[in-house]
Amino acid sequence: MDMRAAADRFLRYLKVERNASDLTIKSYGEDLEALVDYLEELYAAPATTGEVSTLDLRGYVAAVSDAGYSETTIARRLASMRSFFRFAQREDLVDRSPAKPLRNPRRKRKLPHFLTTDEISKLLYAPPTNTAAGLRDRAILETTYSAGLRVSELVGLNDSDVDFEQGLIRVRGKGKRERLGPLGSFAAKALQDWLAKRTLSVRSAAAKEKPIFTNKFGNRLTTRSVGRMLEKYIAQTDLDTRTSPHTLRHSFATHLLDAGADIRSVQELLGHKSLVTTQIYTHVSTTRLKEAYEKAHPRAQV
Structure with missing residues (x-):
């Protein structure tokens, strides 16, 4: 079952059968929403109860810890996960609870796949520019990477969402939440080239x-x-x-953070409600750390 649907079912159980208080239900709801957002970002797809592993949950707990949340908050979120998956097991939504073995909140977590800047450039220049389809494809890739869009957000864009003068696009994300995304000069040029060749069906034009x-x-x-x-x-x-x-969205976030962007700014650009979800991207390779050290520390090299 879809994790969001299962979470709603659990909250109804708390209200109807357990007669839990509104505050308790609100707390469980917020904890589970943060967990589901994290899993969907990790999988790049809707998460289901049966595919969630203990390792995935350890990664989430590590992200909560790395984001600076207190021990009390971490303990509450662990309790929410255990209660939810116990319920899911009773309802035959999972064979066994992946939350049961959780102990250490700082186990290494799974990282999203991303492309290097050179690989991104290689991909962005792959579509030909001598056909309308090639111009469209390049505009799609440039816009997705420029603004860190989910593919559903990309295909939902309309003419009225683009502000070429300001270099911004209006993005409709999850839960009908809107945000402004950056439209870089390369993406703007690719979009303009495509729009000059685009043809609309009678239905689309109307x-x-x-x-x-x-x-x-x-x-x-x-x-x-x-x-x-x-x-x-x-x-x-x-x-x-x-x-x-x-992957383009993953690469967008990774490249910004690796270049020194503030994580809360990246959170806003990605449209994440929780900083924990953005925390998944705060990985920097040992090589980059060593290079930064050797450049900055006065006694790193002879």
Whole structure:
């Protein structure tokens, strides 16, 4: 079962069968929402109860700890997870509770796959610019990476969402939450080149909100189509086959943080409600740390 649906079922159980207080239900709801957001960012897809592992939950607990939350908060979130998965086990939503073995909140967590800056450049320049489809594909890749978009947010963009003068796009994220995303000069140029060639179907042209990215019939592009498009360029460029549309979002966040961007700013740009979800990207390789040390410390080298 989808984790969000299972969490709603658990909260109804607390209210109807356990007669829990509104404050208790609110606390459980907030804890479980933060957990589900983290898992969806980790999987780059909706999480289900059956696929959540103990290692995934250890990663979440480590992220909560790294984000600076108090021991009391960490203990409460652990308690919420254990209660939820005990319920899920009783309801046959899981075979066994992945939260039961949890002890140490600082075990190494799984990291998202991302591309290096050189690999990103290789991918962005893969689409040809002598066809309308190539211009569209380049605009898709540039815009996704420029603003750190989820693929659902990308295909949902309309003409009215783009402000070329300010270099911003309006993004509709999860829970109908809106945010402003940055539109860099390369992405803006790619978008303008595509829009100059785009044709709209009669239906799209008559719609109140005109879709930016369309298929060959002039209708709004689907997330599945974006995935198939990316697979083609991954094969052409010989990049890691784990690369998906969400990899561009992972790379966006990783590159910003590695370059010294403030994590709370990155949180805002990604549209995360909780800093814990953003915390998954705060990984810096030992090599980069060593390079920074050797450049900055006066006695690092002879």
